[in-house]
Each structure stands twice: as structure tokens, then as C-alpha cells.
Amino acid sequence: MHELSIAQSILSIAEKSVPPDSKEKVVAVTLQVGELSSIETEALLFAFDAIKSNTILQHAEMKIETIPGEAVCNSCHNVFHLNSYATACPNCNSYSVSITKGKEMKIVSLTMED
Ligand SMILES: [Zn+2]
Secondary structure (H helix, E strand, O other): OHHHHHHHHHHHHHHHHOOOOOOOEEEEEEEEEEOOOOOOHHHHHHHHHHHOOOOOOOOOEEEEEEEOOEEEEOOOOOEEEOOOOOOOOOOOOOOOEEEEEOOOEEEEEEEEEO
16 A cells, blocks of 8 residues: 555654654644645555554644645646646646646654653
8 A cells, every 4th residue: 555655654754853762742744745646645644543553653643735736838838727647738728738736745844742
């Protein structure tokens, strides 16, 4: 499962970021997930809950912000929203478009508390 490996890499990033003797605990992990990244956020939340017990993230809640997909048309330079690949430019119907936003997945922050 794709989302399980993503959840595991988030955990390993968090383990590297937080000193093992830290008295603070991680209470939230905030992610940005692009609309075109093919990540199922429900599955990712489920995978995260499944692996976090007995780790430094056991008290953490995952928060996901969605980044809308955006593309620029190579023919008419129109910028438009798209939620899947193979979307034609709404202005000129060209399929020659470059995706500029929405493919990324990144950790924005780890929220710590005493
Ligand atoms: Zn166009």
C-alpha cells in the first residue's frame, strides 16, 4: 500500500527531527498534499494511525492541507485549475499543458508540546 510507505517515511523524518530525550511530545503533523499526487488522504490518515503507536508520534494528530492542481496552457498561456491529468485547457481545448502545482507532498510542520 502506497500510503503505508508514505506514513512510514513521515515517521522516520519525525524521528530524525525530534531528539530522543526530548521531554516535549509531537501533538500534530501538518502535511500538504497535492490534488494530483495520487495520495488518498483517507488511506494516509488510516495508515498513520496504524503505525504511530509506541512511537514518538503516538500522541500526534495528522492534519492534511490539500494543494489544488494548477496548470498553464502551452498554447494560450491560460492558467487554470485541474483535478486530474489529461485535462484540456478550458480556454482553447489544448492538451498541451504544463502542471505547475498539485503534484507535491511535503511535511509543513511538527507541532510540539510539553
Ligand atoms: Zn489554452
